[in-house]
Amino acid sequence: MRKLLFTVAIATATIATAVPAAAEAQGRGDRGRAEWNRGGPTRQAINQLLRDLNRAEAGIQRSVQRGIISRREAVGLRRQANQIRVQLNRAARNGISGREFAGLRVQVNRLEQRLRVERRDRDGRRN
Numbered sequence: 001m002r003k004l005l006f007t008v009a010i011a012t013a014t015i016a017t018a019v020p021a022a023a024e025a026q027g028r029g030d031r032g033r034a035e036w037n038r039g040g041p042t043r044q045a046i047n048q049l050l051r052d053l054n055r056a057e058a059g060i061q062r063s064v065q066r067g068i069i070s071r072r073e074a075v076g077l078r079r080q081a082n083q084i085r086v087q088l089n090r091a092a093r094n095g096i097s098g099r100e101f102a103g104l105r106v107q108v109n110r111l112e113q114r115l116r117v118e119r120r121d122r123d124g125r126r127n
Contacts, residue, residue: 040095040097041098049101049108050088056112056115060077060078069115080110084107084111091104
């Protein structure tokens with residue numbers, strides 16, 4: 001019994017000292033940021049991107065309900081929003097790089113711009 005307790009105590013002490021050192025070496029970069037996010041956007045920037053995407057989708061829904069844009073126009077806008085969301089989810093699996101984030105930011109801006117254009121085009125196609 002004494003041998004078993006001694007072995008467990010040594011194993012526990014070894015693991016307790018090795019795990020924090022390994023986590024420190026693996027998870028931190030030169031500037032103290034996590035390795036997976038080196039050079040990438042902050043969490044606040046990603047949250048802002050998601051808020052903008054959600055706001056654009058709500059604007060599409062509101063515009064259809066008010067009859068400002070046609071259902072056909074809304075289908076294209078929703079498709080674009082869904083593609084952005086899929087790309088964001090795919091990129092988030094391994095951490096979003098700065099380049100991926102910039103591309104997604106441009107796509108969200110284009111979606112918002114396209115929604116503004118569709119609202120103001122007055123092309124007579126409402127339903």
